[in-house]
Amino acid sequence: MKVPFFDYTRLYTDNKEEFDCIFAEVCSRGAFILQQDVRDFEAALAQYTGARYAIGVANATDGLEMCWTSIGLRPGDEVIVSSHTMLATASAIRVAGGTPVPVEIGQDNLIDPQAVEDAISSRTVGIMPTDLNGRTCDMEAIMSIASKYKLYVVEDAAQALGSKFKGKHAGTFGHSAAISFFPAKVLGCFGDAGAVITNSEQAFQTIYQLHDHGRDTQGNVRSWGRNSRLDNLQAAFLVKGLSRYQEVIKRRREIADLYNQHLTDIDELSLPPCPSANSDHFDIYQNYEILADQRDELKEFLLCNGIGTLIQWGGKGVHQWEALGFPQILPRVEYFFDHSIMLPINMFVSDSDVLYICHKIKEFYGNSQ
Numbered sequence: 542m543k544v545p546f547f548d549y550t551r552l553y554t555d556n557k558e559e560f561d562c563i564f565a566e567v568c569s570r571g572a573f574i575l576q577q578d579v580r581d582f583e584a585a586l587a588q589y590t591g592a593r594y595a596i597g598v599a600n601a602t603d604g605l606e607m608c609w610t611s612i613g614l615r616p617g618d619e620v621i622v623s624s625h626t627m628l629a630t631a632s633a634i635r636v637a638g639g640t641p642v643p644v645e646i647g648q649d650n651l652i653d654p655q656a657v658e659d660a661i662s663s664r665t666v667g668i669m670p671t672d673l674n675g676r677t678c679d680m681e682a683i684m685s686i687a688s689k690y691k692l693y694v695v696e697d698a699a700q701a702l703g704s705k706f707k708g709k710h711a712g713t714f715g716h717s718a719a720i721s722f723f724p725a726k727v728l729g730c731f732g733d734a735g736a737v738i739t740n741s742e743q744a745f746q747t748i749y750q751l752h753d754h755g756r757d758t759q760g761n762v763r764s765w766g767r768n769s770r771l772d773n774l775q776a777a778f779l780v781k782g783l784s785r786y787q788e789v790i791k792r793r794r795e796i797a798d799l800y801n802q803h804l805t806d807i808d809e810l811s812l813p814p815c816p817s818a819n820s821d822h823f824d825i826y827q828n829y830e831i832l833a834d835q836r837d838e839l840k841e842f843l844l845c846n847g848i849g850t851l852i853q854w855g856g857k858g859v860h861q862w863e864a865l866g867f868p869q870i871l872p873r874v875e876y877f878f879d880h881s882i883m884l885p886i887n888m889f890v891s892d893s894d895v896l897y898i899c900h901k902i903k904e905f906y907g908n909s910q
């Protein structure tokens with residue numbers, strides 16, 4: 542039996558005819574740049590998340606960077622991030638002209654609100670929580686720190702489309718947020734793509750101009766900008782994907798539940814919260830990431846049994862990349878990355894795949910009954 546970590550070809554082959562139709566239809570219209578499909582997708586995304594505005598952009602990293610550029614970071618301005626995130630979170634701040642300050646994670650492996658408060662200095666201007674693995678951070682705690690110290694909040698919701706905290710969508714709490722449609726993301730397309738969402742009219746206007754050469758929605762140049770537009774063809778695929786996105790979330794939550802049922806008794810593992818664990822959180826399981834004793838040996842054992850797993854981001858927190866020169870020492874993040882491993886979770890994974898994986902994990906820990 543073989544269970545790849547993520548089968549990229551099936552993204553296309555499982556719905557080949559439908560995608561071929563979309564391709565033919567869009568290309569026959571000659572509709573490649575900023576056409577109706579981008580507008581349709583932006584409208585659908587805003588409606589789905591409950592954000593007032595959505596802007597399709599080239600990728601989520603650009604999106605995060607433009608969120609901070611629109612705020613106007615100056616050299617020396619600090620933005621607090623979790624060290625347990627993709628490097629893109631920190632690099633977006635850096636490229637926008639500020640300084641990322643990585644901090645510790647809490648019990649749920651997301652940014653620790655107490656660590657955020659402890660890291661605030663006279664130079665702090667913002668916080669960028671990452672809604673990692675499809676779970677929205679405790680945004681009540683983050684927003685209350687932000688309002689106490691008058692800080693901007695930009696959410697890295699790259700992994701969290703459809704995830705909610707207390708009924709409110711990831712990405713709709715702060716100034717603005719970015720979502721990614723990288724192929725392996727919950728809503729993936731056939732290349733790089735992303736979106737910015739915001740409730741602020743001013744943020745919308747500024748980011749809109751930034752992403753299209755300084756032009757406003759009427760095409761008049763209002764400021765300096767760049768090109769970071771969402772491809773119209775990708776937008777057309779994304780409109781289709783978003784229309785059946787509820788099924789994706791439902792299935793991912795089912796798989797998470799199944800892993801949880803079958804792995805919960807293994808003492809050597811620490812599992813993410815199951816879908817029904819806490820009614821404040823609605824998680825969409827971009828990833829199913831566990832902490833495991835003898836992690837490297839487990840990974841090897843699963844590989845020998847045809848099961849693909851992933852150790853995320855080279856197995857390091859943001860502050861652990863020596864070349865980037867961070868002075869921080871963050872033991873909880875470092876412990877996390879020494880033990881974390883991701884199991885396959887996506888639309889191509891069947892129940893019997895999950896049972897096979899769980900069976901092999903039990904076998905590894907000598908507990909195969």
Ligand SMILES: *Cc1c(COP(=O)(O)O)cnc(C)c1O
Pocket residue numbers: 600601602603626627629630671673697699700720721722723733734735
């Ligand atoms: C994927 C990802 C990004 C970057 O998204 P791109 O669209 O690839 O630029 C940023 N942050 C997190 C947490 C991600 O997982």
